[in-house]
Amino acid sequence: MINRETILECIKGPMEHYHQKMNNTIGDWKPLIGVSEKLLAGKEVKDDELPSVLLPLVEMMSLIMQITKESEWDWSNPAIQEAYKHLAESHLYKNFAAATVGIVSSIIRTVKIGTIVEVGTGPGQVTASLCEKMTKHNITTPLVISDKSPSISHTGENLRKSFPHLKINDFVWDLRENPPSEMIEKLTRPVLLFERFCIPYGGYDAIDSIGPIADILIMIEDLNLTGKKEAYDIIYEKIGAQFFTYREAKEHLEKHFSFIYTCDRKTIEALNFPVTDFTLAIK
Ligand SMILES: C[S@@+](CC[C@H](N)C(=O)[O-])C[C@H]1O[C@@H](n2cnc3c(N)ncnc32)[C@H](O)[C@@H]1O
Secondary structure, eight states: OOOHHHHHHHHHHHHHHHHHHHHHHTSOOTHHHHHHHHHHTTOOOOGGGSOGGGHHHHHHHHHHHHHHHHSOOOTTOHHHHHHHHHHHTSHHHHHHHHHHHHHHHHHHHHSOOSEEEEESOTTOHHHHHHHHHHHHTTOOOOEEEEESSTTHHHHHHHHHHHOTTSOEEEEEOOTTSOOOHHHHTTOOSSEEEEEESOHHHHOTHHHHHHGGGOSEEEEEEEEESSOOOOHHHHHHHTTTOOOOBHHHHHHHHTTTOSEEEETTHHHHHHHTOSEEEEEEEEO
């Protein structure tokens, strides 16, 4: 049985750090709505229309608009992977990554976890940062990474090369399907499953795919709190990310977890965010 209070204690420090950074850098996120409306309408956006910390999002949305005009979005495409890597190196994404890694590493240092699972690993920047933290704290909990893209084997190879003392297995897993049985065989409970910016590409059913194998879930996703779909949501729909509301995601989570918690409430209230980004669920 996982002790909720212990887990809540583990997330406190990383979420406070995240809050301070968001509060100090973002200021007003609302211009993002107008800017995304312009991008959707094919208009030009100038750099001074947004706080600079949000500019990488404009770059990504412009790329989505440009690529999807001519072809399908394919995460395996090296040019797209390169562009995403660049976005993941931005201050904003690094802040999401630091909080994610902070939470996961705090939990695995405090609670006995059998296997850590990451879904939608992509190029693996969050994973590499977690491996660095595990190395620093001498933790060797086995890690299973996965993605629907076959390039996950390349990500796995790179991570194993950089962190040879860690046990890292990689699997192709499309979250619209059940987990591969060879992957299930590698899992020891309790399983801590985390993900960043992947589940809406699989739809709400993806929550039902991961629910049965996760004892603790850390979900880093924009879950809409207002019910209003904005232009940036429509842009991301072009690459297959479904518009996710907190209300509906919670209904799916409740089928598998007895405790669901919004970790970033303080930031949502202070910055009047239309989304929650950090959801914790425990069996
Ligand atoms: C926005 S990237 C996020 C990558 C990484 N989690 C990060 O935060 O840097 C989305 C990732 O989700 C993966 N993905 C998209 N649809 C998926 C699905 N149905 N099942 C599993 N992974 C999927 C993509 O291949 C891509 O690597």
